[in-house]
Amino acid sequence: MYEFNYDKANSAADAASKLAASDDGKVLAGGQTLIPTMKQRLAAPEDVIDLASAGLSGIAVDGDIVVIGAMTTHATVASSSDVQSVIPALAELAGNIGDNQVRTRGTIGGSIANNDPAADYPAACMGLGATIITTKRGLSAEEFFTGLFETALDEDEIITAVKFPKVDSANYQKFPNPASRYALAGVFVAKTGSEVRVAVTGAGNDGVFRAHKLEEALAANFSADVVDISPMPEDSMIEDLHASAAYRKNLIGVMTKRAVQAC
Amino acid sequence: MVKISMTVNGKNVEGEVSPRTLLVEFIREHLKLTGTHVGCDTSQCGACVIHVDGDSAKSCTMLAVQADGSNIITIEGLANGEEMHPMQAAFKENHGLQCGFCTPGMVMSAIDLANKNGDLTEELVREGLEGNICRCTGYHNIVKSVLDGANAMKAAE
Ligand SMILES: Cc1cc2nc3c(=O)[nH]c(=O)nc-3n(C[C@H](O)[C@H](O)[C@H](O)COP(=O)(O)OP(=O)(O)OC[C@H]3O[C@@H](n4cnc5c(N)ncnc54)[C@H](O)[C@@H]3O)c2cc1C
Numbered sequence A: 001m002y003e004f005n006y007d008k009a010n011s012a013a014d015a016a017s018k019l020a021a022s023d024d025g026k027v028l029a030g031g032q033t034l035i036p037t038m039k040q041r042l043a044a045p046e047d048v049i050d051l052a053s054a055g056l057s058g059i060a061v062d063g064d065i066v067v068i069g070a071m072t073t074h075a076t077v078a079s080s081s082d083v084q085s086v087i088p089a090l091a092e093l094a095g096n097i098g099d100n101q102v103r104t105r106g107t108i109g110g111s112i113a114n115n116d117p118a119a120d121y122p123a124a125c126m127g128l129g130a131t132i133i134t135t136k137r138g139l140s141a142e143e144f145f146t147g148l149f150e151t152a153l154d155e156d157e158i159i160t161a162v163k164f165p166k167v168d169s170a171n172y173q174k175f176p177n178p179a180s181r182y183a184l185a186g187v188f189v190a191k192t193g194s195e196v197r198v199a200v201t202g203a204g205n206d207g208v209f210r211a212h213k214l215e216e217a218l219a220a221n222f223s224a225d226v227v228d229i230s231p232m233p234e235d236s237m238i239e240d241l242h243a244s245a246a247y248r249k250n251l252i253g254v255m256t257k258r259a260v261q262a263c
Numbered sequence B: 001m002v003k004i005s006m007t008v009n010g011k012n013v014e015g016e017v018s019p020r021t022l023l024v025e026f027i028r029e030h031l032k033l034t035g036t037h038v039g040c041d042t043s044q045c046g047a048c049v050i051h052v053d054g055d056s057a058k059s060c061t062m063l064a065v066q067a068d069g070s071n072i073i074t075i076e077g078l079a080n081g082e083e084m085h086p087m088q089a090a091f092k093e094n095h096g097l098q099c100g101f102c103t104p105g106m107v108m109s110a111i112d113l114a115n116k117n118g119d120l121t122e123e124l125v126r127e128g129l130e131g132n133i134c135r136c137t138g139y140h141n142i143v144k145s146v147l148d149g150a151n152a153m154k155a156a157e
């Protein structure tokens, strides 16, 4: 790991102004992605600004909306009785990220800021129609996730919370890579009234995406029988040592069917 | 350099570290507590698991400065003099280790699991040890050890 300066932020605004003042700064949340990346020298920020004391952790229910602070850990979301009762699929998703130790420290803000194409939370944000609240604005998931490891965040913009609306029913199914636990393919299905959203992570070349054709078919008839992935372009899928594009495409169909059946 | 202080195995310790010092480096190289191991550089093996404020964590994936002010327990902090912690004794009794490299992390993860779950089942143990990799045992005896150790911990309460 290269040398860096370490500083603590006492609020999101403080972190944002420290980031703005730095030539090459990064905020540190749970460190479960940033620290391994810095160890491998794939990231080498000059200034690291720790969000641990920025007061960004916590879960609140506001009517039919669950508001999760950016620094809330995966373990806290998984065990929250509020999340379990309003959006059980979200609690379950958080409880299946990585392993116990990753869940104890990793945070929702870090996960979505990183936008790893195989991460779980981006699928929940896209599938549930979440709003990502930052120090500057509120963004829909579609606006926020802009590509592989890319988001709409400005250099000095910090996620403060994520707002998830309650849906009639939802389910997330992931096929984990047996070594890393990241999704080889993960599908989040959510249904509210006659609207169906299907968000896919792990498989797409550009990261998380909504499967609009599947959504239309499921909105007309919410049944696993109508799930047909054949029109999906195979060359839009990730192909790597873990799985071929064809395998990932097939997994999307299997995971979608399972999620629909579990909804 | 940054001044830090924390409680490690019940003792107050202080140190001056560069911000890039990992917590595991502070524990092994500054405090000379070499029971905590490093088995990978990808945060996947769990050989470095310790307890930070009551939760198990990978000390290779924390900066020492992040642990400033916290309460840390390492494998060296478990035994009561010559008397092993019930989880350590269960690993010995059930042949839960071969080379022993993964064992400190396994034991620390196992104690956290036992602390946080009422009744452990084989399934819960296998799931709960997702973050700990063993190259020798095939896990069978580790699972037996953890179930036994958790029962012994309860009995000792
Ligand atoms: C062994 C292992 C297995 C894992 N398995 C999975 C898995 O199955 N599924 C999964 O989804 N993830 C998995 N992860 C990743 C894990 O969920 C991380 O916790 C997460 O991706 C990053 O969150 P963090 O809080 O650790 O962020 P950090 O590592 O601290 O930060 C990550 C990035 O986000 C930025 N950032 C952090 N917080 C904010 C904020 N509030 N505003 C703006 N930018 C911010 C940082 O500057 C950095 O660039 C795994 C990680 C490990 C080590």
Ligand code: FES
Binding pocket: B037, B038, B039, B040, B041, B042, B043, B044, B045, B046, B047, B048, B049, B058, B059, B060, B061
């Ligand atoms: S040394 Fe492998 S997870 Fe920490």
Ligand code: FES
Binding pocket: B096, B097, B098, B099, B100, B101, B102, B103, B133, B134, B135, B136, B137
């Ligand atoms: S006993 Fe050798 S790695 Fe587990």
